[in-house]
Amino acid sequence: MSQTRAGFIAVVGRPNVGKSTLINALVGARVSITTPKPQTTRHRILGIRTEEAVQMIFVDTPGIHVGGKSAMNRMLNQTATDSVRDADCVLWLVQSGRWTDEDAEVLERLRGLRTPVGLIVTKVDLVKAKTELMPFIAELSQRRPVEFVVPISATRGSNLESLLEELRRTLPESPFLYETDRVTDRGEHFRMAEIIREKLFMSLEQELPYAITVEIEADEPMDDGRRHVSAVIWVARDSHKGIVIGKKGARLKQVGSEARRALQAELGQGLHLQLWCRVKRGWADDERALASLGYDLPDAQ
Numbered sequence: 001m002s003q004t005r006a007g008f009i010a011v012v013g014r015p016n017v018g019k020s021t022l023i024n025a026l027v028g029a030r031v032s033i034t035t036p037k038p039q040t041t042r043h044r045i046l047g048i049r050t051e052e053a054v055q056m057i058f059v060d061t062p063g064i065h066v067g068g069k070s071a072m073n074r075m076l077n078q079t080a081t082d083s084v085r086d087a088d089c090v091l092w093l094v095q096s097g098r099w100t101d102e103d104a105e106v107l108e109r110l111r112g113l114r115t116p117v118g119l120i121v122t123k124v125d126l127v128k129a130k131t132e133l134m135p136f137i138a139e140l141s142q143r144r145p146v147e148f149v150v151p152i153s154a155t156r157g158s159n160l161e162s163l164l165e166e167l168r169r170t171l172p173e174s175p176f177l178y179e180t181d182r183v184t185d186r187g188e189h190f191r192m193a194e195i196i197r198e199k200l201f202m203s204l205e206q207e208l209p210y211a212i213t214v215e216i217e218a219d220e221p222m223d224d225g226r227r228h229v230s231a232v233i234w235v236a237r238d239s240h241k242g243i244v245i246g247k248k249g250a251r252l253k254q255v256g257s258e259a260r261r262a263l264q265a266e267l268g269q270g271l272h273l274q275l276w277c278r279v280k281r282g283w284a285d286d287e288r289a290l291a292s293l294g295y296d297l298p299d300a301q
């Protein structure tokens, strides 16, 4: 019998570099929300891709945030560091032609790591002169030795097969670690809450995005075959509540109808969605409040 391979692949990179988009493209399902705003990924999410002989388990890490002092930022950084340490392979994402202080901070976290690291140069579709890519890649490879380099565009699907080929070679021989039909380890309510959060983030302009979280409070079958879902949007301040609700409730209404459509498409079922906005004061600074909302907390403080 031929041997199977399986393992954990940590996807690291600064906020907005394209981690969630890449995982969703490789897994072929929306396991992680993507928005143009940084810091949308808060949880350690597994996206699972099972092929005939290889199971790839992607760990979508929160972007590593420089200089963050709140409990929220410490938690995000610790989660990212743990994911890297426990992985069989690390994908280090850097956006084409763009090296920032945050990328330097991510690189710092990879220093001394024995796990094989592959450099993934993202968003190559944004680079007009492709000749500029080679010197950029050469410069990055000098900053850290890597096992392989793959330039990709996750939105266009370019070069993803080359990346998969590298992963098939890199992962260790192992039995599969999850059932073959699983695409994520997260439950349905988590994914539903993420879709609502995504619609809300898209609707808010520059305002407050990351002091918000969404919790599914009720989910019941209705007589007409639809599902009744009630979700709470938690904010940290009274003033934030006004922003989320909008003038005469306009924003909440718009977010509600967009989220309902997206959820119906995802679940393949009719839905009656009710959204509430409530205040939990200072929750981004309060570790107990974070834990009560289901966030992973660092092992040691």
Ligand SMILES: Nc1nc2c(ncn2[C@@H]2O[C@H](COP(=O)(O)OP(=O)(O)OP(=O)(O)O)[C@@H](O)[C@H]2O)c(=O)[nH]1
Residues within 6 Å of the ligand: 013, 014, 015, 016, 017, 018, 019, 020, 021, 022, 033, 034, 035, 036, 037, 038, 039, 040, 041, 042, 061, 062, 063, 122, 123, 124, 125, 126, 152, 153, 154, 155, 156
């Ligand atoms: N043009 C282009 N845009 C991309 C590509 N990949 C991702 N993006 C866009 O970049 C933005 C950020 O992508 P995400 O996948 O959410 O980034 P992330 O690294 O997971 O971000 P955090 O959750 O903040 O850590 C989104 O608007 C994506 O559509 C790509 O290959 N090409």
